[in-house]
Amino acid sequence: MRLSARSEYGLRALAALAGREAAEPVPLRELAHTEGLSEQFLEQIFMELRKAGFVSSTRGAHGGYTLARRPEEILIFDLLETLEGDLAPYECVATDQPECVQVPFCVTRQVWLKLRESMQQAIGTMTLAEIASTRTWETVSR
Amino acid sequence: MRLSARSEYGLRALAALAGREAAEPVPLRELAHTEGLSEQFLEQIFMELRKAGFVSSTRGAHGGYTLARRPEEILIFDLLETLEGDLAPYECVATDQPECVQVPFCVTRQVWLKLRESMQQAIGTMTLAEIASTRTWETVSR
DNA sequence: TGGAATCCTGAGCCAATCACTCATGATTGA
């Protein structure tokens, strides 16, 4: 029942991006260094984030990543769904999952559903902007 | 971000136990068969449940397991915390975890905290009795 | 009193996943 480290890293890195005033692209190396991560690992995470439309990239010298949308428009929930694949506590309540046959009789489904709904409600309106207002340069010991 | 299958199995099995009118011990073999599980695997789960005080066991012929408390007194949240070890989306908000040094600056902690609280709130008052009222003999395809 | 039914315990195993690293290529600016 743990989120993966990708979520932590991705969230922190995006918050760091959001904290920049200038709209200049930030090279991955810099972000990775701040977070105490290898550039290559963070690269993988940013690939996903780019494909999902959270950041855009500029290649070449003076390139890097920028937020593709304003921090106020980025929902933590969406971010986590991207990084985790899915924010469901159990397979049978995943978004793309076809309902299993026994739904009307299933004891556990109601629990998983309620859990999922509560999570969605909790962070469904939280934006990157809210979060990024706490300073983030520090790295976290794991 | 998935719960383990132990949770599903444990929950279903306890619900099945709760569904029995008679207070006679139910042998594991019977429960395992109903759930379509190996006896030995369910045994491991019931060990935990017994140690945590959810069920009590009777050895020997005509032995088996019974609920140690009334279904109305068994909280799903407690059950899941037992089966999952901990219901925290991230290490740093686990119950026994000492606060990490950077708390006041940490961007992500607030997210994990909120997630955890919402889950607790969602199922914190749900009891086994509520759940067990849906019939449970059916097995679920995974 | 012995054997069958049950719970109890610990070890082991295989496949999947996680958190990365390695190697190399493609694009762009100066």
Add this chain to the structure above:
DNA sequence: TCAATCATGAGTGATTGGCTCAGGATTCCA
């Protein structure tokens, strides 16, 4: 043309999950 950057895919070592296997301990009952 070269250095800085992103892009991509393969590989790897450790951990975890979901079990199985093997055998023991306790209790009931004929």
